[in-house]
Amino acid sequence: xxxxxxxxxxxxxxxxxxxxxxxxxxxxxxxxxxxxxxxxxxxxxxxxxxxxxxxxxxxxxxxxxxxxxxxxxxxxxxxxxxxxxxxxxxxxxxxxxxxxxxxxxxxxxxxxxxxxxxxxxxxxxxxxxxxxxxxxxxxxxxxxxxxxxxxxxxxxxxxxxxxxxxxxxxxxxxxxxxxxxxxxxxxxxxxxxxxxxxxxxxxxxxxxxxxxxxxxxxxxxxxxxxxxxxxxxxxxxxxxxxxx
Amino acid sequence: xxxxxxxxxxxxxxxxxxxxxxxxxxxxxxxxxxxxxxxxxxxxxxxxxxxxxxxxxxxxxxxxxxxxxxxxxxxxxxxxxxxxxxxxxxxxxxxxxxxxxxxxxxxxxxxxxxxxxxxxxxxxxxxxxxxxxxxxxxxxxxxxxxxxxxxxxxxxxxxxxxxxxxxxxxxxxxxxxxxxxxxxxxxxxxxxxxxxxxxxxxxxxxxxxxxxxxxxxxxxxxxxxxxxxxxxxxxxxxxxxxxxxxxxxxxxxxxxxxxxxxxxxxxxxxxxxxxxxxxxxxxxxxxxxxxxxxxxxxxxxxxxxxxxxxxxxxxxxxxxxxxxxxxxxxxxxxxxxxxxxxxxxxxxxxxxxxxxxxxxxxxxxxxxxxxxxxxxxxxxxxxxxxxxxxxxxxxxxxxxxxxxxxxxxxxxxxxxxxxxxxxxxxxxxxxxxxxxxxxxxxxxxxxxxxxxxxxxxxxxxxxxxxxxx
Amino acid sequence: xxxxxxxxxxxxxxxxxxxxxxxxxxxxxxxxxxxxxxxxxxxxxxxxxxxxxxxxxxxxxxxxxxxxxxxxxxxxxxxxxxxxxxxxxxxxxxxxxxxxxxxxxxxxxxxxxxxxxxxxxxxxxxxxxxxxxxxxxxxxxxxxxxxxxxxxxxxxxxxxxxxxxxxxxxxxxxxxxxxxxxxxxxxxxxxxxxxxxxxxxxxxxxxxxxxxxxxxxxxxxxxxxxxxxxxxxxxxxxxxxxxxxxxxxxxxxxxxxxxxxxxx
Numbered sequence: 001x002x003x004x005x006x007x008x009x010x011x012x013x014x015x016x017x018x019x020x021x022x023x024x025x026x027x028x029x030x031x032x033x034x035x036x037x038x039x040x041x042x043x044x045x046x047x048x049x050x051x052x053x054x055x056x057x058x059x060x061x062x063x064x065x066x067x068x069x070x071x072x073x074x075x076x077x078x079x080x081x082x083x084x085x086x087x088x089x090x091x092x093x094x095x096x097x098x099x100x101x102x103x104x105x106x107x108x109x110x111x112x113x114x115x116x117x118x119x120x121x122x123x124x125x126x127x128x129x130x131x132x133x134x135x136x137x138x139x140x141x142x143x144x145x146x147x148x149x150x151x152x153x154x155x156x157x158x159x160x161x162x163x164x165x166x167x168x169x170x171x172x173x174x175x176x177x178x179x180x181x182x183x184x185x186x187x188x189x190x191x192x193x194x195x196x197x198x199x200x201x202x203x204x205x206x207x208x209x210x211x212x213x214x215x216x217x218x219x220x221x222x223x224x225x226x227x228x229x230x231x232x233x234x235x236x237x238x239x240x241x242x243x244x
Numbered sequence: 245x246x247x248x249x250x251x252x253x254x255x256x257x258x259x260x261x262x263x264x265x266x267x268x269x270x271x272x273x274x275x276x277x278x279x280x281x282x283x284x285x286x287x288x289x290x291x292x293x294x295x296x297x298x299x300x301x302x303x304x305x306x307x308x309x310x311x312x313x314x315x316x317x318x319x320x321x322x323x324x325x326x327x328x329x330x331x332x333x334x335x336x337x338x339x340x341x342x343x344x345x346x347x348x349x350x351x352x353x354x355x356x357x358x359x360x361x362x363x364x365x366x367x368x369x370x371x372x373x374x375x376x377x378x379x380x381x382x383x384x385x386x387x388x389x390x391x392x393x394x395x396x397x398x399x400x401x402x403x404x405x406x407x408x409x410x411x412x413x414x415x416x417x418x419x420x421x422x423x424x425x426x427x428x429x430x431x432x433x434x435x436x437x438x439x440x441x442x443x444x445x446x447x448x449x450x451x452x453x454x455x456x457x458x459x460x461x462x463x464x465x466x467x468x469x470x471x472x473x474x475x476x477x478x479x480x481x482x483x484x485x486x487x488x489x490x491x492x493x494x495x496x497x498x499x500x501x502x503x504x505x506x507x508x509x510x511x512x513x514x515x516x517x518x519x520x521x522x523x524x525x526x527x528x529x530x531x532x533x534x535x536x537x538x539x540x541x542x543x544x545x546x547x548x549x550x551x552x553x554x555x556x557x558x559x560x561x562x563x564x565x566x567x568x569x570x571x572x573x574x575x576x577x578x579x580x581x582x583x584x585x586x587x588x589x590x591x592x593x594x595x596x597x598x599x600x601x602x603x604x605x606x607x608x609x610x611x612x613x614x615x616x617x618x619x620x621x622x623x624x625x626x627x628x629x630x631x632x633x634x635x636x637x638x639x640x641x642x643x644x645x646x647x648x649x650x651x652x653x654x655x656x657x658x659x660x661x662x663x664x665x666x667x668x669x670x671x672x673x674x675x676x677x678x679x680x681x682x683x684x685x686x687x688x689x690x691x692x693x694x695x696x697x698x699x700x701x702x703x704x705x706x707x708x709x710x711x712x713x
Numbered sequence: 714x715x716x717x718x719x720x721x722x723x724x725x726x727x728x729x730x731x732x733x734x735x736x737x738x739x740x741x742x743x744x745x746x747x748x749x750x751x752x753x754x755x756x757x758x759x760x761x762x763x764x765x766x767x768x769x770x771x772x773x774x775x776x777x778x779x780x781x782x783x784x785x786x787x788x789x790x791x792x793x794x795x796x797x798x799x800x801x802x803x804x805x806x807x808x809x810x811x812x813x814x815x816x817x818x819x820x821x822x823x824x825x826x827x828x829x830x831x832x833x834x835x836x837x838x839x840x841x842x843x844x845x846x847x848x849x850x851x852x853x854x855x856x857x858x859x860x861x862x863x864x865x866x867x868x869x870x871x872x873x874x875x876x877x878x879x880x881x882x883x884x885x886x887x888x889x890x891x892x893x894x895x896x897x898x899x900x901x902x903x904x905x906x907x908x909x910x911x912x913x914x915x916x917x918x919x920x921x922x923x924x925x926x927x928x929x930x931x932x933x934x935x936x937x938x939x940x941x942x943x944x945x946x947x948x949x950x951x952x953x954x955x956x957x958x959x960x961x962x963x964x965x966x967x968x969x970x971x972x973x974x975x976x977x
Contacts, residue, residue, distance in 0.1 A: 023845070023846030023847055023848040023849060023854070025847040025848040047340070065333055082767070085767065085768060100295050100296045100298070101296075102296070103293060103294060103295065103296060106292045106342045106346075107292045107293060110340070110341065110342025111342055111573065113342075114341065114573070115573075118574070119575070122575055122611075122616060122619055122620055122623060123611070123614055123616050124614075124616065137847055146610065149672060149676070149702075150702040150703055152702065152704065152705040152706035152709075153702045153703075153705060155705050209706075210706055210709045212706050220847075220848035221848055222848045222849055224849075224854075229853070229905050229908070230849070230853075232766075232767055232908065233766055233767070233849050233850065233905070234848065234849065236766075236767045236768065237764040237796070237849075237850045240764045240768075
């Protein structure tokens with residue numbers, strides 16, 4: 001039976017190898033973080049970043065930076081639009097539109113952004129009962145990483161206790177799969193020949209300044225460029241998880 | 245008669261001048277006394293306020309190119325444009341990070357010193373000076389003339405001439421277009437492979453030849469401006485070594501807490517990998533070589549201060565406090581603790597320092613409890629280059645949770661009894677510590693204490709939330 | 714639904730037992746099975762973080778390859794039931810024509826019969842897609858899919874009649890209401906354009922069976938062989954590799970290029 005249908009089995013294996021899972025998502029949040037319970041209405045997003053990295057040896061630095069800044073404006077619009085679709089108000093503080101009078105950015109938001117990124121790197125979420133070694137896609141924890149409580153006064157000034165740091169990093173790599181794919185399955189090989197090898201990372205970290213902890217952290221990787229449709233899908237899904 | 249009138253008016257004039265001088269001297273003395281008295285008892289960290297300065301603001305619009313005029317140095321137009329863009333974006337990132345002070349007391353002083361050095365230089369007007377929050381004792385210049393002096397450098401140096409030497413050295417790099425030449429060198433295919441190692445040897449990003457040239461030209465600039473050029477060697481020595489080293493043998497004894505004498509036997513150890521270790525030693529060897537080249541005998545009290553001695557003393561003291569504040573902001577609690585303890589020897593009654601010690605101990609205990617101490621120490625390992633700091637970090641790594649808890653508890657209790665109602669940091673840290681150790685119910689009393697004594701404090705909403713939870 | 718049940722009744726591994734269709738020796742009734750599937754679908758819809766593409770979850774798609782390769786249509790409705798899973802109902806109608814190779818006719822005229830045989834197959838199926846990229850929720854990205862379809866087929870073919878003393882001739886015959894089953898397994902990639910336009914490409918292995926024995930009218934044994942000869946190509950829409958077990962119907966490669974819209 002097996003030998004009779006060996007060609008079918010080989011065909012199936014080839015097909016499944018083509019559709020290998022490429023992409024990852026991890027969401028960490030504290031147990032209390034649930035918008036229906038906490039009633040999140042507004043989030044202040046501190047200067048979203050858009051970074052274009054390349055390891056292809058392409059030296060067109062200027063073009064890359066210009067594209068990154070154009071993309072950053074695009075990302076800002078996508079963030080605000082998709083937050084609205086999930087009934088969230090996103091107050092976006094963008095350094096591109098900073099005015100000389102916006103001194104609060106340097107005295108309040110830039111230090112908060114640094115603190116959020118720093119603490120997120122230095123501390124993990126802690127589960128009091130058991131420290132889980134195996135990470136799932138969606139994780140619930142007792143305690144989030146602790147940020148400084150001296151930012152709590154910002155809740156009064158901005159009308160919300162939730163402040164977020166969001167951003168996109170794309171990594172363009174040398175395309176090294178062409179030959180194998182061209183030999184095994186020409187249609188996919190040809191498609192691969194013309195599509196660049198790009199990884200897109202999207203991250204969101206939300207801090208509750210009143211409780212002085214990071215309540216939500218999400219990182220996702222997609223093996224596709226940061227196109228409008230991809231970003232819309234990623235950002236909508238992210239806000240959907242936050243607002244559920 | 246006329247002569248008499250003239251004499252009277254002259255006398256009056258002299259008297260008036262004298263009065264102005266006396267008044268100025270009195271004001272200066274008063275401010276020094278007030279400032280030193282302020283440092284004796286407390287310190288308020290510099291907070292950025294006021295309108296964003298124009299130059300600063302334009303840097304934020306870094307996405308519009310900054311103009312760097314360069315002659316063709318064997319580079320294509322595209323490469324020169326790339327260099328210009330890179331410089332522009334690096335500066336943009338630095339400015340946006342909130343690491344640059346403005347409308348602060350330090351920057352005008354450093355600018356005055358720079359002005360003395362750049363007078364008469366062809367591109368001198370292009371040099372614009374900023375003071376950064378970075379704690380490493382160094383300064384850096386970019387090809388557009390942006391000179392960033394780290395607060396760590398201001399805290400380390402002993403006189404204005406030494407500061408002038410470091411600034412002059414950076415200006416020399418700028419005048420000789422070293423940042424651009426460095427970029428040209430890195431663009432050569434053979435050097436691309438070495439970039440990773442170059443990054444590790446960040447301190448020696450310029451070639452040693454460039455550095456020696458810059459040193460020689462810096463001494464010339466010092467002489468021209470009227471500074472004592474013999475301070476160069478001492479400035480390099482201070483940048484290499486922390487003079488306070490040798491102060492720590494036993495952490496417990498230092499904080500007057502018994503039972504931790506075992507840590508005196510700990511061997512100071514670097515956490516950094518072999519490559520980083522080598523890079524660090526290589527950089528030190530290079531500095532030694534530079535120091536030997538410009539070492540001159542003799543000292544003099546002339547030409548040490550041209551702008552203001554009292555201003556330097558004030559800024560130097562402020563910088564020492566700011567370094568602690570910035571260590572704390574960068575989550576380098578081991579350095580913050582160490583520097584606070586060292587500065588406490590000069591200002592034993594300073595509440596700010598007590599607050600920082602308490603806060604640093606609490607944060608270290610928190611990281612220990614969360615099992616993240618190793619990650620914290622490894623992240624900040626670049627700062628633990630002196631033997632003392634290395635030993636302290638080693639202690640923090642090895643000490644068990646209960647011992648650290650005991651040290652924190654004893655020291656916190658002692659300070660809470662003394663300054664609990666006056667010092668905000670101590671009051672909130674006591675509440676946080678109790679919450680961490682005994683739970684929210686037990687900490688309620690401390691949070692209420694905070695709300696009662698600091699109704700306008702920055703932690704107010706946090707304390708209120710903790711009571712209501 | 715009635716159509717679906719009537720198709721299911723023509724299946725081979727369940728029996729008609731006192732007017733009620735049962736599976737696995739009477740443990741499951743057919744209606745019960747369908748209701749369970751539907752309830753499960755609703756349960757999936759109600760739970761989990763189902764996002765869809767910007768909140769849109771219902772899709773209508775139609776295949777562009779089928780009209781060309783099978784002279785038919787293939788369309789379906791799909792719904793995002795979990796963040797990475799899509800369930801769909803699929804309808805297809807094919808009318809593929811085959812050149813018959815009748816040995817006696819070929820020996821005599823050295824050519825194939827001028828009248829082509831055809832299989833008209835109408836199928837209704839259930840599709841399940843699992844999207845592989847956890848970071849990008851369905852319906853965007855690459856996926857693996859499985860499809861099970863059942864239907865009713867009508868076959869038209871010709872027979873070469875040779876009788877003594879008479880001139881040979883070709884006689885057409887029809888076999889109606891044949892129960893057909895098809896199973897597909899493969900991978901695909903779906904992209905969304907302008908937030909509403911879908912382009913879906915999939916490629917997979919198709920296995921089809923035509924149950925001639927289930928037909929009520931008696932079939933001459935040699936006609937069964939005649940049908941079996943071309944019916945082994947039935948099923949896959951690109952090329953057939955051979956016969957799947959002993960029943961007529963082929964195993965091979967299928968490919969679809971669908972366009973569709975995200976409804977809501």
